[in-house]
Amino acid sequence: MKKNNHTRELEWASSYLDQALNADELADFAQQLSQNPEISQTISDFAQIRQLVRSIPQEKPPRSYILTRQMASEARKPGILERFFPAFRTAAILCALGLIFTFILPFAQTHQPASLPAEYSKKSIDPLLLEQSSDLEFTKQAEITTAVSGSEKEPQPVSETQADPLEVRKPSHGFKGGSPKNELLMVSTRILPDDHQEEQSTVIADLAAENQAKKKSENTANPVIPSFLTNDVNFLDAILQIIRFVFIIVLGLSFIWILLTIYERKRTI
Amino acid sequence: MDLKESKLIMRAIQGNLDAFNQLVVIYQTAVYNTALRIMNDSEAADDITQTAFISAWQHMESFKGDSFKPWILRITINACYDEIRRLRRHPSTPLEPVTEENEENEDAVWLIDPNLQPDEVSLQKDTMAAVAECMGSLPEEYRTVLMLIDVHEFNYQDAADMISKPLGTIKSRLLRARLRMRTCLESKGELYRSQNRTDNKDLS
Numbered sequence: 001m002k003k004n005n006h007t008r009e010l011e012w013a014s015s016y017l018d019q020a021l022n023a024d025e026l027a028d029f030a031q032q033l034s035q036n037p038e039i040s041q042t043i044s045d046f047a048q049i050r051q052l053v054r055s056i057p058q059e060k061p062p063r064s065y066i067l068t069r070q071m072a073s074e075a076r077k078p079g080i081l082e083r084f085f086p087a088f089r090t091a092a093i094l095c096a097l098g099l100i101f102t103f104i105l106p107f108a109q110t111h112q113p114a115s116l117p118a119e120y121s122k123k124s125i126d127p128l129l130l131e132q133s134s135d136l137e138f139t140k141q142a143e144i145t146t147a148v149s150g151s152e153k154e155p156q157p158v159s160e161t162q163a164d165p166l167e168v169r170k171p172s173h174g175f176k177g178g179s180p181k182n183e184l185l186m187v188s189t190r191i192l193p194d195d196h197q198e199e200q201s202t203v204i205a206d207l208a209a210e211n212q213a214k215k216k217s218e219n220t221a222n223p224v225i226p227s228f229l230t231n232d233v234n235f236l237d238a239i240l241q242i243i244r245f246v247f248i249i250v251l252g253l254s255f256i257w258i259l260l261t262i263y264e265r266k267r268t269i
Numbered sequence: 270m271d272l273k274e275s276k277l278i279m280r281a282i283q284g285n286l287d288a289f290n291q292l293v294v295i296y297q298t299a300v301y302n303t304a305l306r307i308m309n310d311s312e313a314a315d316d317i318t319q320t321a322f323i324s325a326w327q328h329m330e331s332f333k334g335d336s337f338k339p340w341i342l343r344i345t346i347n348a349c350y351d352e353i354r355r356l357r358r359h360p361s362t363p364l365e366p367v368t369e370e371n372e373e374n375e376d377a378v379w380l381i382d383p384n385l386q387p388d389e390v391s392l393q394k395d396t397m398a399a400v401a402e403c404m405g406s407l408p409e410e411y412r413t414v415l416m417l418i419d420v421h422e423f424n425y426q427d428a429a430d431m432i433s434k435p436l437g438t439i440k441s442r443l444l445r446a447r448l449r450m451r452t453c454l455e456s457k458g459e460l461y462r463s464q465n466r467t468d469n470k471d472l473s
Contacts, residue, residue, distance in 0.1 A: 007444075014444045018418065020425050048460060049450045052400045053419045061301040062315055065322045066290045075323045076284075265331055 013042045017050065081261040092254035095247045102244050106237075278337055281329050289329065292337055293322050299338065299421070300345050306416050307349040309405045317352060321345040339423065343431040346413055353409055396459055403453035411446035418443055
């Protein structure tokens with residue numbers, strides 16, 4: 001403990017000489033200095049040593065060390081690490097950006113734009129056809145009403161098998177709580193293609209043909225996504241994986257090269 | 270750092286050899302003497318000085334500080350340490366100055382100021398020889414710190430940065446260097462015989 005205190009006093013004496021004590025140390029040291037005259041002797045010795053060392057005359061260099069053009073050009077000739085450093089640095093930046101891009105790209109492809117027409121969606125029902133089928137139902141009801149009230153023909157008994165085909169084809173199936181339009185939505189797929197009534201079939205067929213023509217004209221204006229793209233998603237993914245792999249390899253190599261160059265620079269300075 | 274030096278540094282960084290050579294002229298004495306004190310060998314100091322300036326020119330683009338002197342001295346000290354390590358691995362020449370007869374040179378004539386009178390020369394010759402010998406006897410890490418702080422008057426933090434050591438190491442190395450110098454100079458009778466000592470006694 002005493003030895004440690006002595007070492008600390010000596011260190012403070014040395015630092016005091018160089019004005020390297022902070023305020024607290026200086027206050028403590030001043031107290032020690034007043035109590036221990038040996039410290040002032042030590043400071044005096046250190047001051048003398050410093051003066052002697054400082055008084056050693058500077059030796060004149062034996063020659064001038066000015067660099068000639070040749071020496072300078074040879075010295076600045078970069079090594080292999082330095083020569084390829086800019087290329088690897090650029091490659092690292094580009095690969096990092098490319099890698100980020102390859103991770104963003106798949107998200108951009110899977111996102112469906114809001115403006116895509118409804119008919120491109122798999123489960124959509126043509127609203128136009130739906131509207132027309134509603135009109136058709138209304139017409140049918142009117143025809144039935146007319147037939148019942150003012151027909152010349154005698155009313156025929158209706159058997160279960162001869163029941164109104166529309167009624168048979170369009171049972172409620174217990175759809176509750178929805179609007180009639182929603183109910184129609186539920187059964188619409190059954191009504192339209194399988195209509196056995198000749199008149200209705202003709203009308204619906206006409207409507208379908210008309211709709212198809214409309215769709216065709218719209219599709220010409222807004223072409224549907226080519227099928228080969230959707231079919232070859234796996235192929236594109238594979239390509240993307242390969243590109244990522246190449247980027248990672250180049251990035252790794254570039255990092256190693258950059259680290260080696262920096263280490264070499266630090267080592268020589 | 271004055272404006273002229275900062276301009277020279279900027280131009281040297283841009284690859285201007287003339288600007289760099291002006292910096293060489295300004296600092297070559299300090300660099301050579303630093304190498305000489307660490308190596309105790311004028312030939313080695315000569316080689317190291319040239320190597321240090323070439324290395325500085327090579328890495329001028331990586332210069333980030335605001336003063337050239339600590340940077341070039343750091344390069345010099347590193348070059349000295351490299352040379353000392355090389356000599357330790359392949360000991361061919363002694364580190365101490367030697368005469369032609371391969372005896373230790375205690376005169377240290379290279380330290381004497383040529384402008385002094387004969388009696389002063391004799392006095393200074395003895396003192397300088399003693400100081401040089403005592404400095405030479407220090408381990409190089411103590412010698413380096415003593416030189417950076419007592420000769421070049423760097424502060425502790427600058428010295429710590431230059432040799433990449435903590436501040437505490439610098440303080441303890443400096444203390445040990447001074448204590449060893451005191452013991453050595455006392456043994457040679459130089460510490461109490463000089464005029465400086467009398468002054469110091471009067472002061473105390």
